Amino acid sequence: MDKDLVQIRFEGKTLDCRPDTTVAVALWENGVRVLSHSPKYGSPRGVTCARGQCTACLMRVDGVPNVRVCELPVRGGMEVARQDTGAFYGPAMQKSLSLGSALFPVGFYYKWFTKPAWVSRYFLKTIRPLTGVGRLPAARALPSAPATEAATRDLGSVETVVIGGGPSGLEAAARAGGRVLVLDENTLPGGQRAAALQAVAQETRGGLGRFPVLAAAHERLDRALADFAAGGAEFRPGSRVIAGYHPDGLLLREGGDLLTLRFGSVVWAAGALDVLGLFPGNDAPGMIGPRALYRMVLRDGLDLGGRRVIVIGGGLDFWLSATLLACRGAHLSLVVTETGWQTEVSAAVDHKWPLHTGLVLAGMSAVGGTSIQATLAPRRSSPGPKLSELRMEGDLAVICNPGKPAYDVLYQLGSELVLQPERGGYLPAGADGSDLGGILPGGRPFRVVGEAAGIRPGSPDSSLPEVRHP
Amino acid sequence: MIPLNRDPVPATADAVVVGAGINGLTTAYELARLGVRDIVVIEKSYIGSGSTGRCGGGIRQQWTTEENIRLAQESVGMYENMSAELGYQVFFRQGGYLMITENEADLPAMRRAVELQNRCNVPTSFLEPSECLKIVPDLNISRLKGATFCPKDGTAYPFAVVWGYARACHRLGVKISIRTAVTGITVADGRIARVDTDRGSIATPILVNCAGPWSRSLAASVGVNLPNRQERHEIMVSESLKPFLDPMVISITNGIYFSQSMRGEIVGGIGDPAEPHWTEPGQFDTRSQLRFAVRFARALTDLYPRAGDVRMMRQWAGMYDVTPDHRPILGGVPGLDGYYHICGFSGHGFMLGPMTGRRMAKHITTGAEDPIIASLSLDRFDKGDIQPDAFVVG
Amino acid sequence: MSKPKVYLCRCEDVTVHEFREAYREGFTEIESLKRYTGVGTGFCQGKGCLSESAGLLAELRGCPPQDIRPTTIRPPAEPMTFAQLAALDVPAAEEDHP
Numbered sequence: 001m002d003k004d005l006v007q008i009r010f011e012g013k014t015l016d017c018r019p020d021t022t023v024a025v026a027l028w029e030n031g032v033r034v035l036s037h038s039p040k041y042g043s044p045r046g047v048t049c050a051r052g053q054c055t056a057c058l059m060r061v062d063g064v065p066n067v068r069v070c071e072l073p074v075r076g077g078m079e080v081a082r083q084d085t086g087a088f089y090g091p092a093m094q095k096s097l098s099l100g101s102a103l104f105p106v107g108f109y110y111k112w113f114t115k116p117a118w119v120s121r122y123f124l125k126t127i128r129p130l131t132g133v134g135r136l137p138a139a140r141a142l143p144s145a146p147a148t149e150a151a152t153r154d155l156g157s158v159e160t161v162v163i164g165g166g167p168s169g170l171e172a173a174a175r176a177g178g179r180v181l182v183l184d185e186n187t188l189p190g191g192q193r194a195a196a197l198q199a200v201a202q203e204t205r206g207g208l209g210r211f212p213v214l215a216a217a218h219e220r221l222d223r224a225l226a227d228f229a230a231g232g233a234e235f236r237p238g239s240r241v242i243a244g245y246h247p248d249g250l251l252l253r254e255g256g257d258l259l260t261l262r263f264g265s266v267v268w269a270a271g272a273l274d275v276l277g278l279f280p281g282n283d284a285p286g287m288i289g290p291r292a293l294y295r296m297v298l299r300d301g302l303d304l305g306g307r308r309v310i311v312i313g314g315g316l317d318f319w320l321s322a323t324l325l326a327c328r329g330a331h332l333s334l335v336v337t338e339t340g341w342q343t344e345v346s347a348a349v350d351h352k353w354p355l356h357t358g359l360v361l362a363g364m365s366a367v368g369g370t371s372i373q374a375t376l377a378p379r380r381s382s383p384g385p386k387l388s389e390l391r392m393e394g395d396l397a398v399i400c401n402p403g404k405p406a407y408d409v410l411y412q413l414g415s416e417l418v419l420q421p422e423r424g425g426y427l428p429a430g431a432d433g434s435d436l437g438g439i440l441p442g443g444r445p446f447r448v449v450g451e452a453a454g455i456r457p458g459s460p461d462s463s464l465p466e467v468r469h470p
Numbered sequence: 471m472i473p474l475n476r477d478p479v480p481a482t483a484d485a486v487v488v489g490a491g492i493n494g495l496t497t498a499y500e501l502a503r504l505g506v507r508d509i510v511v512i513e514k515s516y517i518g519s520g521s522t523g524r525c526g527g528g529i530r531q532q533w534t535t536e537e538n539i540r541l542a543q544e545s546v547g548m549y550e551n552m553s554a555e556l557g558y559q560v561f562f563r564q565g566g567y568l569m570i571t572e573n574e575a576d577l578p579a580m581r582r583a584v585e586l587q588n589r590c591n592v593p594t595s596f597l598e599p600s601e602c603l604k605i606v607p608d609l610n611i612s613r614l615k616g617a618t619f620c621p622k623d624g625t626a627y628p629f630a631v632v633w634g635y636a637r638a639c640h641r642l643g644v645k646i647s648i649r650t651a652v653t654g655i656t657v658a659d660g661r662i663a664r665v666d667t668d669r670g671s672i673a674t675p676i677l678v679n680c681a682g683p684w685s686r687s688l689a690a691s692v693g694v695n696l697p698n699r700q701e702r703h704e705i706m707v708s709e710s711l712k713p714f715l716d717p718m719v720i721s722i723t724n725g726i727y728f729s730q731s732m733r734g735e736i737v738g739g740i741g742d743p744a745e746p747h748w749t750e751p752g753q754f755d756t757r758s759q760l761r762f763a764v765r766f767a768r769a770l771t772d773l774y775p776r777a778g779d780v781r782m783m784r785q786w787a788g789m790y791d792v793t794p795d796h797r798p799i800l801g802g803v804p805g806l807d808g809y810y811h812i813c814g815f816s817g818h819g820f821m822l823g824p825m826t827g828r829r830m831a832k833h834i835t836t837g838a839e840d841p842i843i844a845s846l847s848l849d850r851f852d853k854g855d856i857q858p859d860a861f862v863v864g
Numbered sequence: 865m866s867k868p869k870v871y872l873c874r875c876e877d878v879t880v881h882e883f884r885e886a887y888r889e890g891f892t893e894i895e896s897l898k899r900y901t902g903v904g905t906g907f908c909q910g911k912g913c914l915s916e917s918a919g920l921l922a923e924l925r926g927c928p929p930q931d932i933r934p935t936t937i938r939p940p941a942e943p944m945t946f947a948q949l950a951a952l953d954v955p956a957a958e959e960d961h962p
Binding site: 039052055056106241244245281283363365404406 | 867870880883889901908909922930939941949
Binding site: 476516517518519523629633648708709757758760761763764765766767768770771772777778779780781782783784785786 | 953
C-alpha cells in the first residue's frame with residue numbers, strides 16, 4: 001500500500017485514494033462513474049459540474065444525505081454510498097416510467113387514481129413512502145450551547161464588492177476607487193480558466209502562439225493579474241456568494257461557514273456556467289463541461305494520462321480543454337462543431353491530434369459502466385461530400401458550448417433579468433431594461449462585466465486582442 | 471386541460487370574480503354548479519400567483535372558538551373528497567397537526583380547546599411532552615409543557631388545488647382570464663354595472679372580490695372600506711428527503727410551523743412580530759429576508775435537532791390579508807347590490823376557502839341568509855362584535 | 865432499452881417532451897410550468913434549466929424571448945444547512961424594519 005494514499009469506504013468496499021482530491025474524483029479514479037440515479041427515471045448520473053451546483057453527485061457521506069461529493073475533500077475513513085436508486089417511485093415504477101413514457105403523461109399523478117375518495121387515499125398512502133431523495137441524518141445530539149452564542153460572522157461593509165475574480169472582475173476592481181473587495185470561490189485570482197491557461201502556457205513552453213485564442217486569453221489574464229496586483233483591491237479566496245438579500249446584503253460561504261457582507265456598489269463578474277445542451281442522452285455519466293474539466297484536473301488533480309477523451313464544441317474553452325488534455329497525455333478525439341477556427345485547426349492537425357469538422361453532436365449514451373459514446377451527425381449545411389454518422393467512445397466527453405451567464409445572486413439583490421438567448425440566457429439588466437448595469441432597489445449601483453454580461457471570450461469572428469510574441 | 475384566456479374578455483357576464491386563487495376559483499366553481507352561466511374569473515397574474523401559491527398548505531381544525539372549529543371541520547370534509555370531486559389529485563394528506571407549547575400558562579386554554587373540539591366531534595387529544603415522541607420521534611421535548619394533536623388535520627398542495635378547481639371551472643363553462651387586470655368598476659344606481667379590465671369591459675350585475683391582499687384596494691374603488699391590512703409572511707422549503715415527519719408541527723410559543731410535503735421537502739415558516747404590514751399594494755415588499763432564514767433555522771434545529779444537516783432550498787414571502795379579529799370578511803354591503811367580498815382570511819384562506827366559496831355561492835345565487843356569513847360580515851367591526859381566536863400562529 | 869431522453873431539467877428529471885406536453889395542457893406560464901413539471905425546483909435552483917425552459921416557452925408561445933420573465937426570486941442560490949444558517953448572527957429587528 002502506498003503510504004501517501006488514504007482509504008475511504010464505498011458501499012462495502014475499501015478504496016485507495018489520493019488524499020488531496022475530492023470524493024467525486026477519487027471515485028472516478030477508482031472506476032466508479034455512476035454516483036447517483038435520477039429521481040424520476042432512475043437514470044444513472046456521474047460527476048457533471050464539479051462545483052456543487054447540480055444534483056448528479058449527491059451521495060450519502062458519513063450518514064448525511066445529499067452531500068455534493070464533487071466539492072468534498074477526501075478524508076481517510078469516510079463512508080460514502082449512493083442513495084435511493086428508487087427515489088420517488090421505486091425501481092420497478094421507474095423502469096415502467098422510463099420504458100413507457102407515452103403511457104405516463106406528464107403530471108399523471110394529478111390525473112390518475114383520484115376517484116372515488118378511497119382510491120385517492122390509498123394512492124397517497126402507496127406513493128408516500130416512495131417520495132423524497134436521501135434519508136434524514138441519524139439522530140444528532142442536542143446542541144450543547146444555544147446557537148445565539150455563535151461567533152459573529154459579519155464581514156462588515158465595503159464600498160465596492162466585485163463578485164468573481166476572473167480577468168473582467170480583476171480589471172473592474174483595479175479601476176474602482178475606495179475599499180474594493182473581490183470575492184472568488186477559487187483559491188487564487190484569475191477566474192475559472194486561470195489555472196488551465198497558466199498550466200498550458202507552462203507545459204507548452206510558450207507554444208501557445210500556435211493557438212491565437214489561447215495566447216490572447218493568457219495575455220489578458222496576465223495583464224489583469226498585474227493591474228490587479230498594482231491596485232489596492234483585496235482578494236478574498238475560497239469565498240462563494242450564495243445569496244443576496246435586501247437589506248442584509250450578501251451571504252457568503254467559505255468552507256462550511258456562512259458570512260454576511262454589505263456593500264455600496266457591486267460589480268457582477270461571476271462569469272458563466274457550463275452548458276451541455278439539449279440532445280438525446282444529455283445526462284449520460286462521463287460528460288462534463290470545460291469549467292468542470294479545469295476544476296477536476298487542476299483543482300482536484302484528476303490524472304487523465306492515457307485516458308480517451310472526446311472534446312466537442314468550439315470557442316476558447318474547446319481549444320483550452322484540448323491543449324490541456326494533450327499536455328496531460330490524454331488520447332484525444334476532437335470534434336470542432338463551430339466554423340472559423342482555421343489557425344487553431346491547422347495547429348491541431350500539425351500536432352497530429354485526431355480532429356473532425358463538419359459534424360454536430362446528435363446524442364450521447366453510456367457504454368458499460370465506465371465509457372461514454374458520442375453520436376455525431378453531419379452538419380446539414382456542410383459543403384463537400386456528405387459525411388456519414390460517426391460514433392466515438394471515450395472515458396470522458398468534454399462538451400464546450402458557449403457558457404451561460406451567471407445571474408442568480410444579482411437577481412436576488414433586485415436586478416431585472418432579460419432573456420437573450422443569443423447571449424447565452426438570462427442577463428441582468430437595470431430596471432429600465434438597460435444593459436449591463438443600473439441601480440438596485442435601495443439605490444446601490446451595479447455593473448455587469450465579462451462573461452456574466454454575455455460576452456463570450458475569443459469568438460472566432462470577433463477581432464482578438466493584439467497578440468505580441470517576444 | 472386548464473383554459474387560460476389571453477384574449478379580450480367577454481362583453482357581458484352573469485358574474486365576475488376577481489382573483490384566481492383558492493377563494494376566486496372555489497367561488498366560481500360553486501356558482502357554476504348552482505347554475506350561474508357566463509362566469510368570468512379575472513386574474514392579473516397567473517393561477518395561484520397570490521397568497522394561495524405562496525402558502526404552506528396546512529388545514530387544521532384546532533381552534534378555540536366553536537365557529538372557527540365548525541368552519542374548519544366543514545373544510546376538512548371538503549378536502550377529504552376534493553380529489554374525487556375534482557378528478558384531480560390535490561395531495562390532501564391527513565398527517566395531523568401537533569400544536570405544542572413551551573408555556574405552562576397556555577395549558578388551561580389548550581385543555582379547554584380540546585374539550586370544545588371534542589364536543590364538535592373533532593378527535594383532538596391533549597398530550598404530555600413525552601407522548602409527543604410517539605408522533606414525532608426525536609422532537610426536542612426538553613422545554614415543551616404540553617401539546618394537542620388532531621390526526622384529521624393535514625396538508626394539501628396549494629397549486630394542485632387551484633389547478634383542479636380551474637379545470638373543473640372550465641368543464642362548467644367558466645372563463646378564466648389570466649394576465650388581466652381590473653382597471654375600474656362602474657356602479658350605477660347602487661348596483662354593480664360594469665368591470666373594466668385592460669382587456670376590455672364586462673357588463674355584469676355581480677362582482678365577487680376575491681383579490682386577497684389586493685381586496686382592500688379593489689373594495690375601495692367601489693367605496694367599500696375594509697379594515698384589512700396586508701402583512702408579509704415568509705416561508706421556506708428544504709431539500710427533499712424520504713418521509714420522516716407525518717404531522718404539521720406548530721408552536722404557539724414562537725410561531726414556528728413545519729411539515730413534510732408529498733415531495734419530501736420540509737415546508738415551514740415562523741411568525742415574526744417585526745414583519746412589516748401595509749395597506750396599499752404599491753407598498754408590498756415580498757423580498758426575502760436573511761433574518762427569516764436564520765430565525766427559522768434556529769427554531770427548527772432547536773425543536774428538531776436532526777434537521778441540522780438538512781439544507782434549505784428556497785425561501786419566499788407572501789401576503790396575509792389580515793383583519794382586526796383574524797377572521798375572514800364575507801358577504802356584501804348594504805346599498806351596493808351585486809357586490810360581494812370573500813377576503814380577510816388572515817393567513818387561513820387555503821384551509822377555509824373551499825367551504826366559504828360554497829357557502830358564498832349559495833348566498834349569492836339564492837340570497838338565503840347564512841348564519842356563518844352573517845357572523846363574518848363587514849359590519850361586525852362597527853358593532854364591536856368580534857371574537858378573536860387564541861390560536862393564531864405563523 | 866428505452867430511447868435516450870432529452871432532459872430539460874436534470875435535477876427533477878423533466879424532459880423537453882414533458883415540458884411541451886404540459887404547455888399543451890394549458891400551463892402557459894413559466895411559473896405554472898415550474899410547479900407542474902418541477903422544472904427549476906431542484907437542487908441547482910434553476911441554474912441548469914431556467915433560461916432553457918424560458919427559451920422553449922417563448923418558442924411554444926411564438927413570442928419574443930424578452931417577454932418571458934424569470935420565475936420569482938427565491939434565495940439562496942446554493943442550498944445551505946439549517947445548522948449553518950442557525951449559526952449566523954442577524955441584525956436586531958429594529959434595524960431591519962424601521
